Amino acid sequence: MNIIGFVGSPHKxxxxxxxxxxxxxxxxxxxxxxxxxxxxxxxxxPCAGCGGCRNDGGCVLKDDMQNIYAALKTADALVFGSPVYMAQMTAQAKAFTDRLYAQISPRFSPTFKEENAGKKLVVAWTQGNPDGGKFKAYLDYTAQMFALLEFEVQESVIVAGTRAGHASEQEGLAERLKNVGAALVK
Ligand SMILES: Cc1cc2nc3c(=O)[nH]c(=O)nc-3n(C[C@H](O)[C@H](O)[C@H](O)COP(=O)(O)O)c2cc1C
Structure with a gap:
């Protein structure tokens, strides 16, 4: 099983x-x-909105997204992660989701499913605010957006309260996340 992760944060x-x-x-x-x-x-x-992808040659922007397009074709699952910025995903994460447009037909059916049909998805958020329900409407909406792109959305994971310290310091979180990843395979 091939699983790719995408992190839409400016922090490595x-x-x-x-x-x-x-x-x-x-x-x-x-x-x-x-x-x-x-x-x-x-x-x-960011997507240039040029429509070049509608000429069958894929996205005309020859940047690192080309490697992700290739990886998506054979991926069984995607773990998409973004920090919450201004109650939404980051600009970097939005550039990624907009660029998926080059891989979907005019009817919004993804061509990246051709080589590998069922693609599972976990959406992972981190946020400074300690209230994990604070941005629920937006996080649910984002999951629906991925479902529209025919991903099988397994779970939205919310790591809240990073204002108080790095996520890695949260007790029990590493184990919880490990289980989320393991469940993608089982
Ligand atoms: C520009 C900016 C906007 C942010 N907006 C929010 C926000 O609306 N709600 C929130 O809870 N945290 C917000 N945060 C905090 C980040 O979501 C939080 O620190 C996150 O864990 C950072 O992830 P990273 O370490 O992967 O970059 C914001 C941080 C920045 C830099």
């Missing part, structure tokens, strides 16, 4: 990277092959 070793990696580690412990893509290290431009 921040709360979200640690969270997504912990989920991937849980999946790897059950035998999955995993690979993490971090926007902190990648050049992923």
């Amino acid at each position: 070793s921040g709360n979200t990277a640690w969270t997504v990696q912990a989920i991937l580690d849980g999946a790897a412990s059950e035998g999955a092959n995993t690979h993490l893509f971090s926007s902190a290290e990648l050049d992923i431009k």
Whole structure:
């Protein structure tokens, strides 16, 4: 099983990277092959809205998103992570989701399912606010957006309260995230 992680944070070793990696580690412990893509290290431009992808050649922006398109084709699951910025996903995460447009047909059916049909998804959020229900409406909406793209949404994980310290310091969280990753494989 191939599982890719995407981290839409500007921090390479921040709360979200640690969270997504912990989920991937849980999946790897059950035998999955995993690979993490971090926007902190990648050049992923915003969608130009040029329509070039409608000419069958895929996205015309030749940046690091091309590697993610290739990985998505053979992935069985995606772990998508973003910090909450201004009650929403980050600009980096939004660039990623907008760029998925190049891989969907005009009817919004994803072409990245052609090689590997069922794609599971875990959405992982981190937020400074300690109230994990604070942004529920937006987080639910985002899960619905992924469902529209025909991902099988397994779970939305919310790591709240990072204002008080790095996510890795939260008691029991590593184990909880490991179980989320393992459940993706089982
Ligand atoms: C520009 C900006 C906006 C933020 N907006 C929110 C917010 O609306 N709600 C919240 O709970 N935390 C907010 N935060 C805190 C981040 O969500 C939190 O620190 C997160 O865990 C950072 O993840 P990272 O370490 O992976 O970058 C914001 C942080 C920044 C820098």
